[in-house]
Every structure is written in structure tokens, then in C-alpha cells.
Amino acid sequence: MQPELDCLVVGGGPAGLTAAIYLARYRRTALVVDEAKSRCAWIPSSHNLAGFTGGIRGTDLLARIRAQAETYGGRIETGSVAALKRIADGFRATLGDGREVDAAAVLLATGVIDGQPRVPHLYEAMQRGLIRVCPICDGYEVIDKRIAVLGHGAQAVGEARFIRTYSPAVTLLTLGEPMTLTVEERIELDAAAIAVIEEPVAAVAAGADQSTRLTLQSGQILDFDTLYSALGITARSGLAEMVGAEMNIDGRLIVDRHQRSSVPGFYAAGDVVSTLNQIAVAMGEAAMAATAIHNDLRRRG
Template sequence: MRTNGAGAGAGTDGAGAEVVVVGGGAAGLGAAVTLARARRSVLVIDSGSPRNAPAAHVHGYLGHDGVPPAELLSRGRAEAIGYGARIVPGTAVAADRLPGGGFLVRLGDGSTVRAARLLVATGLRDELPEVPGLAARWGRDVLHCPYCHGWEWRERPLAVLATGPLAAHQAHLWRQWTPRVTLLAHTWRVPDADRAALAARGVEVVEGEVRGLRLTGEDRLAGVTLRGGAAVACEALVVAPRFTARSGVLSSLGITAVRLERDGQDLGTTVEAGPGGATALAGVWVAGNVTSPTDTVIAAAAQGVRAGMEINADLTGAEVRAAVAGAAAGAAAGAVAGAAPGASAG
């Protein structure tokens, strides 16, 4: 139960910690701070590629609303290091179970790290619809989460790009922030029931596959172009990414991601875990978007905190069992010594 007292820096080969956290985003840092404050030795492996890097601000994070994502992570790293956690740059590519217990984590540069317990908070990849120019605007005026961006786009014209049944749900949600919502049928055949519900809320459905984006001279979204050349005006475009769990390290341990589906639409993959983040493999936890794809930043951080508490409790349980076994062995040895021939009777 001792911190290692190290700060940020490279050089992981041969290093070890009670807990290795793979992923230095909100979930990973939430766990690192919790564990370090519990006086555990913690090592965080951070690839430096947070999912929300394209966004200008984080919203819905109590006490930190509007802070840039990089600044929030910088504060989190400083807090973790202040309590004794060590943060190293690198990418974990695989992990092995060690015969005597614990894990060996392998990094992309060939170095390794040993851990008694492992927390994977690697997040997910957003796989975007294949529309020319769309990916470059992700997080700016190509969006998916109304709770992250809805307030900033209130009362403004936006369009929802339909790639499956989830599009109708998205349109109804965004209608809460603006009455100027258009659903672009794109590659989805909109059922009559959905059309009726959308029409009842004033959402127009426009047929035709989207072939590209239209921009203003100030590099802002002005609308989309359909197959055949027709244009539809909008200032923001809502999409449904496919959420793919970054589960490579987990896969190497035999923990496989499962398909995520809603209303018949393939939403991607996720890693299943218990309420505290424990996976089916003892000693391995997950937290954040790798296991809960739709969670916002504050929810991911909370998951990391909870996982940190669960891991600390698990380590404490192991220490209690070891202490009891040690005490019992000592008592047995003392009894044997006391019963030996010629031993003093007191």
C-alpha cells in the first residue's frame, strides 16, 4: 500500500505497480487519482490520443463546464501525479497473465510493465459514415451527442444523417434543442410510422443519398449536397458513429468485445463488465467508453473512480487473506516449537 512517488516520464521496462491503468483519459485518470489517494502504487500508460480531442470544450462536467478537453486532462494528470501516480507515454498492445499471479503488459516500443491488477480504460473509436469531408469536421459541426453540443446549437438549423433506425431517435432528441431539424434519409428507408411521428413534430424527411458537404467562405458548414445535385441547408450535421471498443489489450487476455445493437442497428462493439467494472477474468477491470460507449466525460470519470474503489477493495481482501494465513502459519510454527522435546514449560 505504498505509492511509488514517481512523476510523469518514459522508461517503463521492468517497472511494476500494484495497479497498471491502460488509458489516460477521464476514466483512467479518475481511477488513478482514487487509487493513488488510497496509497496504492499506480502506473498509467497514456497513448495521448483522447477520443474527444477534436472537440473545443467539454460540457456537462459539473464544475468544469466549457473547459477544453486537453486542459481537463492536464489537470487530471497533475492531480494523479501529485498523489504519487506515475504516468508514462506509450501504447499498450497486449498483456499476459503471469504464472505466479498478476500481469505483464507489453508496450508498442517493446518495453513491459508488471501489474498485480489491471484496469483498461482505452475508450473507443468513432467510425463515421463515409461521406466526403465529413470526418474532418467531426466534433466541430458534425456531431452526435445532444447533451454534449445541443445547447450550443439551440434554435439553429441542423440535419440528421440517417444510416439506420437510430436516426429517428436522434431527430426527436435534437428537436428538444431546435425546431429546425431535417432528417436526411440517405441510406435508410424511413418506415411510415417514423415518418408520421417525425412529421407530427415538424421534422422534414428529405430523400436522397448525401454525396458531400457544402461550406461557407469562413469554413463553416452550410449544408449538404445530394446525389443528383440538390442541396439541403444546415449549420450542423448529426451522425450516428459506429462505436468500436479499443479492446486489443483485453483480447490478448481472452476478453472479447461483443456486438452492440439498438433497434436493429449495429452500433459497434463493447466490453461487458459488472457494475464496478470487473470483467470475467479475475484481476482485470474496465472503465469508460470501452465498456459504456454512450457515457459522457463525467460519467466515464465516475466509472473510473468506482473501478478504482473496487480494485482497492480487491487488493485489501488479498492482503487480509495473506495476513490471516501468515498469522495461522506463525501460530502453527509456535505450537510445534512449544511441543518439541526439552522445550520450556514456562
């Protein structure tokens, strides 16, 4: 029996919504199930997405892509996929409301979850640029600012060194966690004049001139123009695990150059894939995936 959908797209961020545009224009029956948890919605203004010289808010970008998909008949529902399994002709998904839908192909575009510091009014702080998560995205906006990188692992060290190319005033705060550094890493941080503070932060408050004031456990006060969270990411790849798709040690999908996973008919695009976490990359991967889905289904007849 032919599945009711050519493709089920799980996730409504830039990747999932871009795929919806392509699939609709390929005249494929597709459904996007979106939990409305895209990390793109947290972006106050993206300045490195081509075509938006003045920047664009993440929520505005999502609304534009969604409207474009719907213009061509793309179906987008707010909801979740609770379970996914392989069947003879493709996949059977159990939605959060209990419905079951069958699809010949599935595109996973669920993204990742950023580890975030436990501070009050986190969303508002990110919208004001006081807390950031992507130096590739907005390092240009913090040139010569006082920057704190929050984290205690290899990712935090790498991020601090990356941000140092934008500002001479970079401090690595471990939030009280012990920092295990190799001799080489310590030498590199010292050479870059990146201070490492392993003392816990006792309080966070607004400082002067839109800065953030941190009070350490010892009572020392530090003022920063922006904080970068480098507390890691968690891939939203539970559905991939259910169907047995190959992932890396971080739980992110391993795909070929057409976004095919190790499971036939199961594709992935965006941050959930082991790649560069950028909107432009996610949209490009979605175009590749949707085109591969269309052509692979065509060959199946």
C-alpha cells in the same frame, strides 16, 4: 513472484487519468499507458461538466486531470499496449516498444472510436461546432438551429428524434445509404416533422454565417448550422478479447457495480463499458474501479 505494478491502466482519457489520481492517493503502484487518442481531446467546449460554468476545452480538461495525477506521483506514459495475457499473479502486458510489464490488476479505459463523415479538415470543423457527435453533451447549444443528422441506422433515427426536442428544423441524411425503416419509425419521423433524405452528398462547403452548405447529387443545395454524426461507434476492446472478458454485441465491456469484468483482476471504466458516454460518468466509474482495485488487492494480501 509479486508483479511490479499493482495496476496497469490502459488509456489516458478522463476515466484512465481519474483512476490514476485515486490509485496514487491509495499509494498503489500504477502505470497509465496512453495512446493520446481520447475522444475527449476533440471536444471544443464541454458545458455540462459540473464546476465549469463557462465550459472547458477537452484538451484543457485532460491536461488538468493529468497534472493532478502527477502531483500525487501518478506515472503516465505515452505509448500503447500491444498484447495482454493472464499469468499466475495477474497479467502480463507487452507494450508497443517491446517492453513487458506485469500487473496484479488491469483497468481498461480505452474508450471508443466515433464513426466520422469523410470531410476535409474534420478536426477544425468539430472545433468550430460545425460537426458534432454528442447531442447529450451539447444539444443545448443548438437550440432552434438548422440541424442535419448523418447516418442510416437505428442510432441515427434515435438521435434525430432526440435532437428534435431542441430544434424544429432537423433533417436525417443517409449519405446515399438506403434507410430501412419500420412503419412505426416512419410514422414517428413524419409526426416529428423530421425529413429523411437518402440522396448522396456530392460536395461540402462553407455557407453564409458560419453554416455548412451541402450539395446533393441532384444539385439541390442545403444549408445547416451544424451536422451531427450518428455513424456509430467502435469499442476499443481488443485487449479485453485477449483475456476473455465478457462483452456485449457492440464489443463493450459488461461489468458489475464496482467495474469488475467477468475476468478476475480485470476492470473497465469509461466509454468502453456498456454505459452512458459522458465525461462525468467515466470519472465516476474510474473512482469506483480504482477503489475496488485497492480493496480487492488489500484482501488478497
